[in-house]
Amino acid sequence: MKSKIQYITLLAASAGLLAGCASQRQAGSGIRVTPAACVLVPEDGRNADMDVVFHVPENYFTKRSRLVIVPQLVVGDTVKDEYLPLVVDAPIYSKKLKRREVLENYTDTLAAGIRKVDNTSASFELPYNGTVVLPAGVDTARVVAVVSTDGCGECTGIDTIEVASIGRPSLYIQWMEPQFVVRPKVVDGKGEARLAFEINKYDINLGLGNNRSELEAMLETLTPVLKDTLATVNSFTISGMASADGSLAFNTRLAENRANAAKDWVADRLSLTSAQKNVIRIDSRPEGWRPVLDSMTKDGNPDSVKVKDILERFADQNDDVQERHIRRLDCWNTIRDRYLSKDRKVEYTYSYTIKSFTTDDELLDMYAKRPDAFNEPELLKVSTLMQTDAEKIEVYQTILKYFPDSETAKNNLAVLYLRTGNEDAARSMLRQLPGRYPDIEGKRLKVEGAE
CATH class of the missing domain: 2.60.40.10 (Immunoglobulins)
Structure with a gap:
């Protein structure tokens, strides 16, 4: 028209x-x-x-x-x-x-x-x-x-x-003033490495299987835990998984020795002190026949029904009892050759606490050095210490890098974008807060109190 x-x-x-x-x-x-x-x-x-x-x-x-x-x-x-x-x-x-x-x-x-x-x-x-x-x-x-x-x-x-x-219609965006509360920064984590060993041996051989890449990945994960000067280790356990095939008692001891070998390899690579090595606890536990059943089921092997029946009938017994009955199955040779794992799993779990930053001077000093060591409340506190909009924008962008779900960072970043004339960026931030701003489309964005 x-x-x-x-x-x-x-x-x-x-x-x-x-x-x-x-x-x-x-x-x-x-x-x-x-x-x-x-x-x-x-x-x-x-x-x-x-x-x-x-x-x-x-x-x-x-x-x-x-x-x-x-x-x-x-x-x-x-x-x-x-x-x-x-x-x-x-x-x-x-x-x-x-x-x-x-x-x-x-x-x-x-x-x-x-x-x-x-x-x-x-x-x-x-x-x-x-x-x-x-x-x-x-x-x-x-x-x-x-x-x-x-x-x-x-x-x-x-x-x-x-x-x-x-x-x-106008939509007014209100600044969210952060409230600083000191909170312990406890980090929990876990991982695993699948390592190959010679039969009945526990020495680490980087030339076997994927040992080198598995151990390097383990080392990359554990380095920040054991070498970070800001971290205090609360607990650290390396557990070896006992094989389902063979004597449970023998396999449990072997698994513990293999876990200890992995610990020594990591300690040597990181040059850990005796005190640091003493923090690491060694454990072992049976892997059981459940992984074998899972592999057979995934493979569509019809004999998996027989293995499942044995595991259910002898669920209150240990691996040795279950193994005796599984070995009597006609399909035992297939299970041994195809479904018993050729490598052993080593699991590690850890918990550590990062040093808290409380004073303004400490917050600003450590932010310049180690923003990755901050929790969200600490970073939000840093934002309040900045003087210019450009400095505040940089801090809020850093917050979203480490804490992408931070509602305060998204909201205040939108306000700062509006102040500096970047409405498209502000609108993009607000679209990520549908609970707070459910109907922003078609509305003019304004900063509350700016007019």
Whole structure:
């Protein structure tokens, strides 16, 4: 419905039809618009549907006239856009226009919007529906209708009717002031390495299987735990898993020795002191036949039903009892060759506490050195110690790097982005907080208290 044509300037094209006609603008009430005091709210931030009715009073224009209503978008005192006009031709005007089209091959530039009335002395209504588009960066505007009722497009003055106001609703973003509370920074973790050993041996051989890569991965995980000067180890256990095949007592001792070998390898690589090595506890436990059953089931082996039955019937017995019955199965050779693991699992669990930072000087000093050693409350406290918006933005971005779910960081980062003119980045932050801001689309973002 929208058109870039400046329709008011085209009214003069009708001048030749009724040259010299007299202006017949009637006194009394003018055109009304309903709904009155219409407020349009853009649904997506820029586009708003306008659905109004123009009420034309009786005797508003003569039988020799053309009524033209041109909606315009006004921002401040400037017309920014015009939309498809409403055009109403009185009977005599319509006849003269038709005659000119036939005799002079005349093209009426307003033909698309023409409506005809037979009786100009009676009142009538003109529904109007269209889409109004706010220019980029504009939050408020008005829609007015410029009205002409002359017969020639030149003789008569132009009336202006207030049709609607347009405004994007505002969403106010409130700064969340962090409250600093000292909390213990306890870190718990676990991992595993699958190591290959020679039969009944526990020496570490980096050339066997994937031992080198498995141990390097284990070392990479444990280095921050054992070498971080800010960390105090609360507990550290390396557990060897006893094989299901063979004597439980023998395998348990062997698993413990293998776990101890892994401990010694790590201690040697990290140059741990005797005191540090004493923190590490060695343990072992039977792996059991459950992994064998899981492998057979995953493989679709029908004999897995037999193994499952044995494990359920002798669930209260140890691995040796279960093994005796499994070895009697016709499928034992297949189980031994295909489903018994060729490597042994070594598990490690740990817990350590990172030193807390409490004073302002300590927080700022350690933030420059070790932001990774901070918990969320400490980083939020650092943000309050920064002086400029740019410094605060950097801290909040760091918080989200280590704590991506921080609601305070996202909220305050959005406020800072708005302060610095980056509304797109602010909106991106707020979209990640649907619980706090469920309906941000189409709304103008403002910082509470900034106006």
